[in-house]
């Protein structure tokens with residue numbers, strides 16, 4: 001298989017989305033963290049909370065800025081790479097994208113007020129700016145995920161003689177996969193933020209890098225992680241049941257299920273290839289139960305699906321294993337942290353060596369779960385771009401030279417990533433060590449506080 | 450007025466707002482590149498501090514334009530992006546490089562190599578991006594792109610490398626430079642203000658010359674467009690724009706510091722409006738009208754219902770943002786944000 005236009009376009013789209021997905025979970029989760037931290041500061045009057053939030057400000061600004069340009073890339077690439085898909089789908093699923101545009105706008109405005117408002121707004125007004133941030137970032141996730149869910153379970157239109165008719169943008173938006181994807185996909189951001197921030201502080205504490213109130217930061221982050229991860233697993237189980245019902249082929253690929261059978265076993269691990277899932281640990285009849293809440297339910301196997309309508313089961317299954325494995329590992333980690341800190345309820349307790357390394361790894365694992373979760377959704381939908389209606393190969397551009405842009409963008413992303421890592425590694429030395437004496441609130445800009 | 454026409458008006462409005470706000474940001478990069486004289490560093494720093502709080506927001510006008518296009522005019526979005534993918538890809542590279550570079554410089558440590566390198570990327574990308582967007586506008590207007598339904602027949606180099614499109618690229622760059630300099634005038638003081646005032650005057654003269662020259666170029670290379678410029682409404686808009694431009698020049702000259710940026714913004718809005726009027730009823734000249742390109746009525750109506758509801762949240766927030774940050778004077782010296 002050569003690097004034809006379709007493959008280049010898919011590679012570029014996938015790369016750009018993966019890049020985007022490094023920033024957006026933090027863009028959604030950090031506002032909530034800031035809301036909690038500043039709120040605690042106001043409630044308790046303890047200045048350490050405000051210092052903590054303030055020390056995060058340059059990071060939030062940097063991540064959001066890079067996240068926004070990476071998102072712009074996506075909105076262009078939908079047209080540059082998938083014009084046929086957009087001509088088909090734009091008028092049906094444009095609605096959530098437009099609404100997302102408004103959510104971004106609100107987010108950008110209040111983020112500017114947050115970042116540049118430290119000396120200009122009163123503490124209360126400053127805390128209040130985090131509320132529209134939390135709401136609009138979660139909304140933007142819900143909207144864009146709704147567009148993705150529509151690709152999985154298209155709704156809100158009919159096709160008559162090859163023409164799209166009877167479009168109902170609201171039905172399209174609230175399609176069958178919308179709920180489970182929106183809940184699971186948005187919660188994922190809070191999971192990732194909790195574990196990533198926790199990982200940063202665990203590392204700073206272990207290396208004794210001077211930072212602002214790192215222990216407090218670790219606790220708040222791990223609280224967020226511990227609350228969100230069980231919810232995420234419950235939501236994941238819900239998602240799996242919905243997929244079993246709505247996209248049985250994707251479900252079969254996720255689970256490495258080849259033969260259609262009753263009482264199908266759950267396979268943990270294993271390599272599905274050439275009509276057989278090898279080396280898996282099998283738990284009898286559990287898959288039927290997990291998918292359909294009935295130990296004897298029939299599960300569709302890939303062998304009963306025409307060859308040209310199957311996704312790549314290897315990629316889908318492995319991605320799914322990484323996400324689920326990651327999810328349970330994170331649950332264990334959150335439990336470990338809180339049990340350890342509860343058992344030694346002394347002021348001076350800090351995570352030991354093993355726990356520190358586990359926490360640092362947790363940050364990476366959370367991102368791995370998020371990205372592979374998207375792989376499940378995207379690879380599992382293949383070969384369709386609009387499930388059951390439009391094949392990916394029918395959606396792609398007819399122009400040449402996409403491979404060149406794939407190479408260019410890869411290079412650009414590498415440069416940006418290096419610069420970003422360089423900038424982030426300097427952060428703890430860079431950030432404000434102490435909050436400068438607060439100026440009287442709102443003194444500069446009358447009428448705003 | 451049909452909902453489709455109203456939606457086309459919304460799209461034109463988004464182009465206008467992106468030009469007026471996003472354009473000024475690009476212009477900031479242009480003047481960073483061209484910073485000169487004894488106050489070179491002060492100029493750069495003042496520009497950066499002006500852009501800092503608002504650039505994200507200004508950038509979102511572009512997003513709004515793109516999502517409006519693909520929600521309400523999906524066929525036009527598909528055709529234009531497919532036919533003009535080369536300049537659009539290049540502009541996109543510019544946007545990424547520029548945004549990332551600005552962020553690194555602004556939030557990073559200033560004395561680092563990273564910051565110096567970022568400044569270079571930021572400045573060059575700020576110059577290139579509006580140029581390529583300009584060529585896209587020119588190509589969409591000139592009527593040299595061939596399509597059949599939503600299939601593109603013309604090749605990748607067609608349309609945007611012709612005289613009129615290149616002229617539009619130049620105008621794009623000049624609009625940005627003009628706006629940035631004019632907006633900086635009331636926000637700086639003393640010698641720094643004089644620097645920007647002189648730059649604004651120069652850019653204003655250049656923009657006037659380029660838009661005037663664009664008319665004969667259009668006559669030669671974009672016949673239909675030039676014909677439609679004869680329309681009464683287009684002539685009216687052109688005349689009004691010329692008056693606004695000249696008044697703006699006077700305001701700069703006479704040191705009416707508060708008035709000058711308002712007139713500058715209005716002039717650019719006038720240029721875009723004139724273009725929009727002459728473009729009517731086409732989205733892609735001679736190929737696709739806004740009615741042909743429109744999505745189903747249900748979608749267009751839903752979009753028009755969502756718009757004012759969104760605006761209800763947006764407009765007050767935007768006012769809050771601009772009021773919070775536009776009142777302070779920018780000096781070319783360091784302060785922590």
Ligand code: HDD
Nearest residue numbers: 181185188191233236237239240324327369370373374377
């Ligand atoms: C922190 C990240 C994270 C974690 C720990 C999990 N997931 Fe997940 N999962 C995602 C992050 C994610 C996601 C954000 O990447 C996806 C992609 C699409 C979506 O809506 O959420 C996803 C999709 C996704 C899908 C596909 C939905 C579809 O295609 O419609 C299923 C079936 C699951 N997940 C199931 C699970 C289960 C059973 C988990 C138990 C441990 C789990 N996920 C943990």
Ligand code: HEM
Nearest residue numbers: 010013014017018021082144147148374378379382385392
């Ligand atoms: C956010 C996380 C997402 C990730 C990580 C992701 C990942 C990917 C990947 C890896 C591909 C290549 C597919 C393949 O080669 O088989 C792809 C394709 C694509 N994705 Fe997603 N995706 C995400 C969300 C979305 C969303 C929200 C949309 C919304 C419209 C979307 C639209 C597309 C399109 C149009 C393609 C090209 C067609 C295809 O190959 O299926 N994706 N994505």
Ligand code: HEM
Nearest residue numbers: 023024027028064067068071072074075104141144145512
């Ligand atoms: C489900 C997957 C997605 C999620 C959860 C998501 C979420 C977000 C978030 C939270 C932001 C704000 C920036 C930040 O905080 O870093 C953002 C930015 C952006 N995203 Fe995505 N996004 C997703 C996929 C997409 C896709 C497929 C597109 C393409 C149409 C897209 C287009 C954009 C744009 C244009 C921006 C920039 C907005 C701005 O300037 O503020 N996103 N996204």
